[in-house]
Amino acid sequence: MKHPWYKLAVCHNARINRNKVFKGLAKRGRSTMGWFFGFKLHLIINNKGEIMAVKITAGNVDDRKPFEAMIAGPEGKIFADKGYISKSLFQRLWQRGLHLVTGIRRNMKNYLLPILNKILLRRRFIIETLFDKLKTSMGLEHTRHRSPANAFVHLISCVAAYMLGKTKVKMGPITVPETIRQVEYQI
Numbered sequence: 001m002k003h004p005w006y007k008l009a010v011c012h013n014a015r016i017n018r019n020k021v022f023k024g025l026a027k028r029g030r031s032t033m034g035w036f037f038g039f040k041l042h043l044i045i046n047n048k049g050e051i052m053a054v055k056i057t058a059g060n061v062d063d064r065k066p067f068e069a070m071i072a073g074p075e076g077k078i079f080a081d082k083g084y085i086s087k088s089l090f091q092r093l094w095q096r097g098l099h100l101v102t103g104i105r106r107n108m109k110n111y112l113l114p115i116l117n118k119i120l121l122r123r124r125f126i127i128e129t130l131f132d133k134l135k136t137s138m139g140l141e142h143t144r145h146r147s148p149a150n151a152f153v154h155l156i157s158c159v160a161a162y163m164l165g166k167t168k169v170k171m172g173p174i175t176v177p178e179t180i181r182q183v184e185y186q187i
Contacts, residue, residue, distance in 0.1 A: 005040040005041060005042045005043070005063060006040070006041045006043070006131045006134075006140075007029065007031045007033075007036050007038060007039075007040060007041075007059065008038045008039040008040065008041055008056075008140075008141070008155070009036040009037060009038040009141075010022045010026050010037060010038040010039070010145065010151070011037055011038075013035060013036070013037060016028065016037045019037065021145060021146060021147065021148065021151075022038070022148060022151075025039075025058070025148055026038045026039060026058060026059060027058035027059045027060040027061075028059055028060060029058070029059025029060045029061075030059075036059060037059065038059050039056050039057065039058060039059055040056070040057045040058070040059055040061065040063075041054070041055075041056055041140075041155065042054070042055040042056070042057065042063075042066050042067070042070060043127065043130070043131075044070055044071065044078075045126070045127055045130060045169075047170070047171040048168065048170055048171075049126070049130065049168030049169040049170045049171075050163070050168065051159060051162070051163055053070040053071070054159055055069070055070050056152070056155065063083045063084060064083075064084055064086055064089055067080075067084060067089070068089070068092070068093075071093070071098060075096075075097040075098060076097075076098065076099070077098075077099045077101055077117070077120070078093075078098055078099070078100055078101070079101050079102075079120060079121055079123075079124050080100060080101070080102050080124075081102065081103070081124065082102055082103050082104070082105050084100065084102055085102050085104075085105065101113075101117050101120070101121055102121075103121060123171055126169050126170075126171055129169045130162075130169045133162065133169060134158055134159070134162055138158040138161050138162055139154075139158060140155065140158045142154060
Protein backbone atom coordinates (compact mmCIF):
# COMPACT_ATOMS: atom_id res chain seq x y z
CA MET A 1 0.00 0.00 0.00
CA LYS A 2 1.14 3.51 -0.66
CA HIS A 3 0.20 6.72 1.11
CA PRO A 4 0.99 10.25 -0.02
CA TRP A 5 -1.07 13.40 -0.21
CA TYR A 6 -1.99 15.90 -2.90
CA LYS A 7 -2.47 19.63 -2.43
CA LEU A 8 -5.87 21.03 -3.32
CA ALA A 9 -5.40 24.79 -3.65
CA VAL A 10 -8.68 26.69 -3.48
CA CYS A 11 -7.29 29.95 -4.85
CA HIS A 12 -4.11 31.63 -6.01
CA ASN A 13 -1.77 32.79 -3.25
CA ALA A 14 -2.34 36.44 -4.17
CA ARG A 15 -6.10 36.07 -3.43
CA ILE A 16 -5.92 34.31 -0.06
CA ASN A 17 -7.13 37.34 1.92
CA ARG A 18 -10.09 37.85 -0.44
CA ASN A 19 -11.30 34.23 -0.41
CA LYS A 20 -14.63 34.11 1.45
CA VAL A 21 -15.90 30.70 0.34
CA PHE A 22 -13.43 28.64 2.38
CA LYS A 23 -12.87 31.09 5.23
CA GLY A 24 -12.27 29.10 8.41
CA LEU A 25 -11.95 25.77 6.54
CA ALA A 26 -8.92 26.04 4.29
CA LYS A 27 -5.49 26.78 5.73
CA ARG A 28 -2.15 27.82 4.34
CA GLY A 29 0.15 24.84 3.83
CA ARG A 30 3.43 24.03 2.20
CA SER A 31 4.33 21.40 -0.38
CA THR A 32 7.49 20.74 -2.36
CA MET A 33 6.19 23.17 -4.96
CA GLY A 34 5.81 26.02 -2.46
CA TRP A 35 3.06 27.55 -0.35
CA PHE A 36 -0.64 27.06 -1.09
CA PHE A 37 -4.02 27.86 0.48
CA GLY A 38 -6.41 24.95 0.65
CA PHE A 39 -6.62 21.31 1.62
CA LYS A 40 -4.65 18.08 1.42
CA LEU A 41 -6.09 14.94 -0.14
CA HIS A 42 -4.61 11.85 1.51
CA LEU A 43 -4.99 8.51 -0.29
CA ILE A 44 -3.96 4.94 0.41
CA ILE A 45 -3.91 2.60 -2.59
CA ASN A 46 -3.06 -1.07 -2.95
CA ASN A 47 -0.89 -2.68 -5.63
CA LYS A 48 -3.89 -3.00 -7.98
CA GLY A 49 -4.49 0.76 -8.00
CA GLU A 50 -7.64 0.55 -5.91
CA ILE A 51 -8.20 3.31 -3.38
CA MET A 52 -8.30 1.85 0.12
CA ALA A 53 -8.79 5.03 2.18
CA VAL A 54 -9.40 8.75 1.58
CA LYS A 55 -9.04 11.66 3.96
CA ILE A 56 -9.22 15.42 3.40
CA THR A 57 -7.44 17.73 5.83
CA ALA A 58 -6.64 21.43 6.00
CA GLY A 59 -3.41 22.50 4.32
CA ASN A 60 -1.50 23.04 7.57
CA VAL A 61 -2.10 19.58 9.11
CA ASP A 62 0.95 17.37 9.67
CA ASP A 63 0.98 14.45 7.23
CA ARG A 64 1.39 11.86 9.98
CA LYS A 65 -1.78 12.82 11.90
CA PRO A 66 -4.42 11.46 9.48
CA PHE A 67 -2.16 8.54 8.56
CA GLU A 68 -2.87 6.34 11.59
CA ALA A 69 -6.63 6.85 11.35
CA MET A 70 -6.59 5.78 7.69
CA ILE A 71 -4.78 2.49 8.23
CA ALA A 72 -7.05 0.97 10.84
CA GLY A 73 -7.51 -2.47 9.26
CA PRO A 74 -4.75 -3.60 6.90
CA GLU A 75 -1.60 -5.52 7.74
CA GLY A 76 1.60 -5.92 5.76
CA LYS A 77 3.85 -3.26 4.28
CA ILE A 78 3.01 0.34 3.59
CA PHE A 79 5.29 2.54 1.47
CA ALA A 80 5.38 6.25 2.13
CA ASP A 81 7.60 9.24 1.43
CA LYS A 82 10.08 10.85 3.80
CA GLY A 83 7.43 13.06 5.39
CA TYR A 84 6.17 10.09 7.41
CA ILE A 85 9.44 9.26 9.14
CA SER A 86 8.93 9.00 12.90
CA LYS A 87 10.33 6.45 15.35
CA SER A 88 7.22 6.45 17.52
CA LEU A 89 4.93 6.08 14.49
CA PHE A 90 7.05 3.20 13.17
CA GLN A 91 6.91 1.41 16.53
CA ARG A 92 3.15 1.85 16.93
CA LEU A 93 2.55 0.52 13.41
CA TRP A 94 4.95 -2.39 13.96
CA GLN A 95 2.97 -3.47 17.02
CA ARG A 96 -0.20 -3.46 14.90
CA GLY A 97 1.41 -5.67 12.22
CA LEU A 98 2.23 -2.94 9.70
CA HIS A 99 5.73 -2.37 8.37
CA LEU A 100 6.30 1.27 7.36
CA VAL A 101 8.90 1.54 4.58
CA THR A 102 10.28 4.99 3.75
CA GLY A 103 13.40 6.42 2.22
CA ILE A 104 15.98 8.13 4.39
CA ARG A 105 16.61 11.83 4.80
CA ARG A 106 19.97 13.44 4.20
CA ASN A 107 20.67 13.94 7.89
CA MET A 108 19.82 10.33 8.84
CA LYS A 109 22.15 7.39 9.26
CA ASN A 110 21.90 4.83 6.49
CA TYR A 111 20.26 1.53 7.37
CA LEU A 112 20.04 -1.80 5.58
CA LEU A 113 16.90 -2.26 3.56
CA PRO A 114 15.99 -5.58 1.89
CA ILE A 115 16.38 -5.34 -1.88
CA LEU A 116 12.71 -6.16 -2.48
CA ASN A 117 11.63 -3.26 -0.25
CA LYS A 118 14.04 -0.98 -2.09
CA ILE A 119 12.56 -2.01 -5.46
CA LEU A 120 9.01 -1.58 -4.16
CA LEU A 121 9.88 1.83 -2.69
CA ARG A 122 10.93 2.95 -6.16
CA ARG A 123 7.42 2.03 -7.36
CA ARG A 124 5.95 4.79 -5.19
CA PHE A 125 5.58 6.89 -8.34
CA ILE A 126 2.37 4.97 -9.05
CA ILE A 127 0.47 7.11 -6.54
CA GLU A 128 1.75 10.24 -8.30
CA THR A 129 0.40 8.76 -11.54
CA LEU A 130 -2.96 8.28 -9.83
CA PHE A 131 -3.00 11.93 -8.73
CA ASP A 132 -2.13 12.98 -12.28
CA LYS A 133 -5.00 10.88 -13.64
CA LEU A 134 -7.40 12.41 -11.11
CA LYS A 135 -6.20 15.88 -12.05
CA THR A 136 -6.23 15.56 -15.84
CA SER A 137 -8.91 12.97 -16.66
CA MET A 138 -11.30 13.48 -13.76
CA GLY A 139 -10.95 17.27 -13.33
CA LEU A 140 -9.86 17.19 -9.70
CA GLU A 141 -8.11 20.57 -9.71
CA HIS A 142 -10.71 23.31 -9.75
CA THR A 143 -10.25 26.63 -7.94
CA ARG A 144 -13.53 28.43 -8.63
CA HIS A 145 -15.96 26.66 -6.30
CA ARG A 146 -18.84 28.76 -4.98
CA SER A 147 -19.52 26.71 -1.87
CA PRO A 148 -17.56 24.26 0.30
CA ALA A 149 -20.24 21.59 -0.15
CA ASN A 150 -19.92 21.87 -3.93
CA ALA A 151 -16.13 21.55 -3.66
CA PHE A 152 -16.28 18.39 -1.55
CA VAL A 153 -18.96 16.80 -3.73
CA HIS A 154 -16.75 17.50 -6.74
CA LEU A 155 -13.76 15.93 -5.01
CA ILE A 156 -15.68 12.83 -3.95
CA SER A 157 -17.18 12.44 -7.43
CA CYS A 158 -13.67 12.52 -8.97
CA VAL A 159 -12.50 9.76 -6.62
CA ALA A 160 -15.69 7.73 -7.23
CA ALA A 161 -15.35 8.10 -11.01
CA TYR A 162 -11.82 6.74 -10.80
CA MET A 163 -12.93 3.79 -8.66
CA LEU A 164 -15.82 2.94 -10.97
CA GLY A 165 -13.71 3.29 -14.11
CA LYS A 166 -12.13 0.27 -15.76
CA THR A 167 -8.60 1.61 -16.15
CA LYS A 168 -6.62 1.94 -12.95
CA VAL A 169 -2.95 2.52 -12.34
CA LYS A 170 -1.29 -0.80 -11.50
CA MET A 171 2.05 -1.80 -10.14
CA GLY A 172 2.64 -4.68 -12.53
CA PRO A 173 4.90 -7.65 -11.92
CA ILE A 174 8.15 -7.16 -10.05
CA THR A 175 11.20 -8.97 -11.28
CA VAL A 176 14.26 -9.27 -9.09
CA PRO A 177 17.39 -10.38 -10.95
CA GLU A 178 18.67 -13.82 -9.92
CA THR A 179 22.07 -12.45 -8.86
CA ILE A 180 20.44 -10.02 -6.44
CA ARG A 181 18.23 -12.76 -4.98
CA GLN A 182 21.27 -14.95 -4.35
CA VAL A 183 23.17 -12.13 -2.65
CA GLU A 184 20.20 -11.28 -0.45
CA TYR A 185 19.93 -14.80 0.96
CA GLN A 186 23.69 -15.23 1.54
CA ILE A 187 23.81 -12.47 4.17
